[in-house]
Structures are given as C-alpha cells and as structure tokens.
Amino acid sequence: MTAPSALPFFVYGTLRPGAYNHDRLLLGRTIAEEEARLPGALLHDGPGYPYAVPGEGTVTGTLVTAAPEAYGELLGALDRMEGDAGYERTAVETVRLRDGETVRAWTYVASPETELGPLIPTGDWFRRPVPDGPRTP
Template sequence: MSTPTTPPHSRLPFFVYGTLRPGEVNHDLFLRGRTLREEPARLTGAVLYDGPGYPYAVEEPGGVVAGELVTARPGTFARLVAELDRLEEYTPGDPRNLYERVAREVTTADAGPALAWVYVAAPRVVARLRARGRLVEGGDWLARR
C-alpha cells in the first residue's frame, strides 16, 4: 500500500543486468530464495560499460541491455530494496552515488513491457565512462567472457 511519501510504483520488480543475474555472485548473496519470478528481459535506450568487476548501464538512445526482470517475494521488498541500494551505493539525492535507481520500461519475451527499477550509472560516473570507459559489446554482461 502506498503512502503519500511513497510513489505508487515503489514496489516495482527490478531489472538486473550484471552481478545480480542468475549464476553471478551477487544473485546468490542477495536474491536467492527472495524472488517470486525471474525472467529474461531487455532494457532499450541504454548501453553497458565494463566496470571494476561489475557493469554500469548508461542511458543512451539506440542501445539495448540484456538482463532479467526480478520480482521480489511478498514481504521481502522493503528489505531487499534497502540491501540493493547499499550494494549499488545509492542514496537518494547523494551526489557521490555510483548508481541512481530509476523506474524504466523493460521488455520480456512472454509478458511484453513492464515498469521496473533499474540501477543506472550516476551522472558523475556517466561522464567518466563516456570519456574513457569500455563498452560491453552487445549489451550482455554474461556474454562478455
């Protein structure tokens, strides 16, 4: 249930594209046993940059990022979003953020479009990545190996 300080879309699923994807280290640490559904999805309008052991999604027209749409089990959302915010070094309004958590439309093969939380690179990180970052070709973190 939404409160006046909580946007109505606050309990959205998450679009994960890096170390939170199945088979990656943070999936087991943060998501295993806490999800209702996980399904392949795509985020259009973004590209992926290689980071120090994890990727950054940067919003950019024409790009596509591969990942999963993850829906939290009932009763786990509040704790999960707090833990993911810490993992992604995101605090609302903090200029030192590595990521920003934003609501974006993603597309799944079965269900079509869905609104989801996505952690995208924060503005100060975007500038550095665009200047000297390395793109992950094809926008799929798992295929980079």
C-alpha cells in the first residue's frame, strides 16, 4: 500500500490540464496525469472554481502523480492554495481510472463552512451548464 504522504492527487477544477492553475502549479512537477472519476461525490460551482462534496454522484477529473522530488513542495503549495479557497484535503479510496482500476488519492473537498454554488449535474466542471454563455476554465 502507498504511504499516505505519497498519494497521487485527484483534481477536478482549476488544476486539471487546460485550466489556469495546472501550468502554474503542476507543470514540470508530475510524472503522470490520467483521466479519472470520483464516485460518491457531487460537484458544485463556486466563485471561479468548483467544490466537491460527498454525495450520490460522480465527479470527473484527473489523477495527477507528482514527481517524487517535487512531492513535498507541491503538497505544501496545493494545501496553501486550496485551504485559502475553502477546501480541506482528504484521502479518498475510490478514484477510478479509465481501465476500471481503483486508486487511493488525495483530493480537496469543500470545508463544512464553505458556501456552495449551484450543483453541476454533469459532475464535470469543464462541461457545466453556463446560463450567461460560454466560459473557459
């Protein structure tokens, strides 16, 4: 079993490839990035980024494996950024990869006091309905 401190990260918002925090924080610090899903979670819109919470749904995202030499620095940077935005880091047991494999990973979920926006029924922040026209991650 992987030591908790070396878990990969399940990301579902601005840290996904193509979104604005990916290149700023993850580019050059990862060794693998794979499409993945997190069952048992719901996704809510937020102020420019989404929030996952436990629930009867599935969230779409990316499983990111940090380069070993960058892990500690990356974990600290993500904890600071996500903590400032109202998230808590938690270990999840059921991140599913495309081939059906289940992986244990860190993810950031909304802290209990975080005010959530509307539910994103697709579970995918990149494919959410937008009432005022298109917007990009």
